[in-house]
Amino acid sequence: xxxxxxxxxxxxxxxxxxxxxxxxxxxxxxxxxxxxxxxxxxxxxxxxxxxxxxxxxxxxxxxxxxxxxxxxxxxxxxxxxxxxxxxxxxxxxxxxxxxxxxxxxxxxxxxxxxxxxxxxxxxxxxxxxxxxxxxxxxxxxxxxxxxxxxxxxxxxxxxxxxxxxxxxxxxxxxxxxxxxxxxxxxxxx
Numbered sequence: 231x232x233x234x235x236x237x238x239x240x241x242x243x244x245x246x247x248x249x250x251x252x253x254x255x256x257x258x259x260x261x262x263x264x265x266x267x268x269x270x271x272x273x274x275x276x277x278x279x280x281x282x283x284x285x286x287x288x289x290x291x292x293x294x295x296x297x298x299x300x301x302x303x304x305x306x307x308x309x310x311x312x313x314x315x316x317x318x319x320x321x322x323x324x325x326x327x328x329x330x331x332x333x334x335x336x337x338x339x340x341x342x343x344x345x346x347x348x349x350x351x352x353x354x355x356x357x358x359x360x361x362x363x364x365x366x367x368x369x370x371x372x373x374x375x376x377x378x379x380x381x382x383x384x385x386x387x388x389x390x391x392x393x394x395x396x397x398x399x400x401x402x403x404x405x406x407x408x409x410x411x412x413x414x415x416x417x418x419x
Contacts (some may be wrong), residue, residue: 256332263325270318274311281307302379309372316368320361327354352405359401366394 242250285304327348330339339347348354370390377383 253332256328260325260329260333263321263328267318267321267325270314270321274314274318277307277311277314281305281311302375306372306375306379309368309375313365313368313372316361316365320358320365323357323361324354327357356401356405359397359404363394363397363401366390366397370394 281304284307285300287300326346330342330346330348331351331354348357370387373390374383374387377387
C-alpha cells in the first residue's frame with residue numbers, strides 16, 4: 231500500500247513539490263506593492279495638507295501687490311492627491327490579489343471579505359485595467375487644469391483621452407466578448 235492511499239492525497243513528484251514552493255517568490259511582489267501603496271497614501275496626504283495650507287495662506291502677488299487667488303493651486307493639489315490615493319488603492323488591490331491567488335488557501339479566501347476576493351488572474355487584470363483607465367482620466371483632468379492656468383490646451387492633450395478610450399475598448403473586448411463564446415458553448419446540448 232503506497233503513501234497516497236493512506237493519506238487520501240495523491241503523491242506528487244519531488245520536482246512538482248519544489249516548483250510549488252516557488253509560489254512564495256510572489257511575497258516580494260506583495261511586500262513591494264504594500265510599500266508602494268503606503269508611499270502613495272503618504273504623498274496624497276502631503277498634497278492634501280499642502281492644498282489646505284495654500285488655500286488658507288494669504289499670498290501677496292509681488293508685482294501687483296494684490297492677494298493672489300489660492301483656489302487654482304489648491305484645486306490642482308487636491309486633484310494630484312486624488313490621483314495618488316487611487317494609485318495607492320491600486321497597489322493595495324494588486325497586493326491583496328497576488329496574496330489571495332498565490333499565498334493563501336481557498337478556505338481562507340472563502341472567509342475573506344467580499345472586497346478582498348480575487349477569483350483568478352483575469353479578474354485581477356480586468357480590475358487593474360479599469361483602474362488604469364480611471365487614473366488616466368484623473369491625470370488628464372489635472373493636466374488640462376494645469377494647462378488652462380498656464381499656456382492653454384494644445385492638440386497633444388487629446389493623446390491621453392484617446393489612451394483612456396483605447397484601454398476601455400480593449401478591456402471591453404477582452405473580458406466581455408472573450409467570455410461570451412465560452413458561455414454559449416456550455417449551453418449547447
